Amino acid sequence: MKGFRQRLDTVVIGAGVLGLATTDALRRRGVDVVCFDGRTPGQGQSGGRTRSFRHRHDDPRLVRMAADSLALWRRWEERSGRVLIGPEGTAYAGMSEADAEGLRIHDVRHEWVEPEKVTTVFGPLAPVSGPLLVDPTSGAIRTRSTIKALQGWVGDRIRRQDVHGVTIPDDGEGVELHTEDAIYRARHVVICAGTETPRLAAGVGLEIPLDQALHTRPHYRVREGYQATPIPCWVDRSGEFGETVYGSLIGGTDEFVVGLIGQGVDVDMNDGLPPGTEMESHVRRLTEYVERAMPGLVPEPVGIRVCVMTKLPGGSDAFGVWNVPGVTATTGHNLFKMAPLLGELLADSALNGRPSDELRDITASALVAG
Ligand SMILES: Cc1cc2nc3c(=O)[nH]c(=O)nc-3n(C[C@H](O)[C@H](O)[C@H](O)COP(=O)(O)OP(=O)(O)OC[C@H]3O[C@@H](n4cnc5c(N)ncnc54)[C@H](O)[C@@H]3O)c2cc1C
Incomplete structure (x- = not known):
């Protein structure tokens, strides 16, 4: 190895929730690990104040992963001494027996709540014609507390530098990384x-078909009188109120975030600059939805967050893990809830030199259009 190159054992690129979780898992196993990120940790897709932790997924393997991840979230809560997933639960509208069965086979607690009783679990909701599927052990992730806890645990393992490129050197000795002021071999x-994962992974020959889009999510104030019981995370696929949406409380506040789900509800970034009118139209549709579906919220946004989100062809819950000798790369969507588990699995991959067969299997489905 040439003298001007600095040697490192294990490197994590990116200090979002996944990179921080992986760095923490490696550090706890005694690995000499460095995490590079030129920006403030947790400000990429992991930014913002809330995420839903829900168990239900179309792919039953993801239900199991979510259940395993929740057990690790509870350990993070013990270590941090803070609530990281609130007690709100999740309510789903428009679900079938197959959805309940997906939870049942993995021993995830759930119940059906009949239409006449829905306000006992979701106070602000308008009358509905079908039952809600309720998953009481899930809830709203306190994202900022999570990032803060992780930052505290990884401490000085973070280096405030971006990695410009990753390559496999001709001499085959380790993996080369380039930053502003050094060349490293790891x-x-x-x-x-x-x-940035696809660009960096392309440097070692990995092709990752990741789409990016701009997503608009306004939040609304919960009216007085509806704040007594915690409002669950929300997934409405029923179409009863004219849109399919998700929602979650911003923990410790009286604000509820709502976003559109489904095809064509994000602004495609490959089409050049996004037209503001498209985002305005999403906010208008969501506000009209709130007016129809949630009389317990004031139908005027008190704030709007526009964020970049990444998606693989397999759909909005798909994620993948790619590997060549010396490099593991991961990406997908809706991964905040999986972070404690993925951190451990990615740490395994860094130690064993390859991801587990289970992770490889999931990657295959991430590449099939869902
Ligand atoms: C609007 C929205 C709603 C969501 N809702 C949910 C939800 O309800 N539940 C859920 O579980 N998930 C949800 N997600 C998804 C979840 O937030 C993301 O999957 C997760 O935060 C991704 O974390 P990450 O660490 O992979 O990426 P990021 O948080 O994007 O972190 C990547 C990091 O890499 C750094 N980086 C980039 N390039 C370089 C470089 N060259 N060198 C060094 N560092 C670099 C960036 O600065 C950044 O800090 C949502 C996402 C969005 C945007």
Whole structure:
């Protein structure tokens, strides 16, 4: 190895929730790990104040992963001494027996709540014609507390530098990384760089078909009188109120975030600059939805967050893990809830030099259009 190159054992690129979780898992196992990120940790796709933790997924393997992840979230809560997933639960409208069965086979607690009783679990909701499926052990993730806890645990393992490129050198000795002021050689590199993952992974020959889009999510104030019981995370696929949406409380506030789900509800970034009118139209549709579906919320946004989100062809819950000797890369969508588990699995991959067969299997489905 040439003298001007600095040697590192394990490198994580990106200090979003996945990179931080992976760095923490490696550090706890005694690995000499460095996490590079030129920006403030947790400000990429992991930014904002809330995410839903829900168990239900179309792919039953993801239900199991979510259940395993929740057990690790509870350990993070013990270590941090803070609530990281609130007690709100999740309510789903428009679900079938197959959805309940997906939870049942993995022993995830759930119940059906009949239409006449829905306000006992979701106070602000308008009358509905079908039952809600309720998953009481899930809830709203306190994202900022999570990032803060992780930052505290990884401490000085973070280096405030971006990695410009990752390559496999001709002499085959480790993996080469380029930053503004050094060239490094590492034994193993884990790429968790969000939107930048495909570019960095391309440097070692990995092709990751990741789409990026702009997503608009306004939040609304909960009216007085509806704040007594915690409002669950919300998934409405019923179409009864004219839109399919998700929602979650911003923990510790009286604000509820709502966003559109489904095809064509994000602004495609490959089409050049996004037209503001498209985002305005999404806010208008959501506000009209709130007016129809949630009389317990004031139908005027008190704030709007526009964020970049990444998606693989397999759909909005698809994620993948790619690997060549010395490098593991991961990306997908809706991964905040999986972070404690993925951190452990990516740490395994860095130590064993390859992801587990289960992770490889999930990657295959991430590449099939869902
Ligand atoms: C609007 C919205 C709603 C969502 N809702 C949910 C939800 O309800 N539940 C859920 O579980 N998930 C949800 N997600 C998804 C979840 O937030 C993301 O999957 C997760 O935060 C991704 O984390 P990450 O660490 O992979 O990426 P990021 O948080 O994007 O982190 C990547 C990091 O890499 C750094 N980086 C980039 N390039 C480089 C480089 N060259 N060198 C060094 N560092 C680099 C960036 O600065 C960044 O800090 C949502 C996402 C969005 C945007």
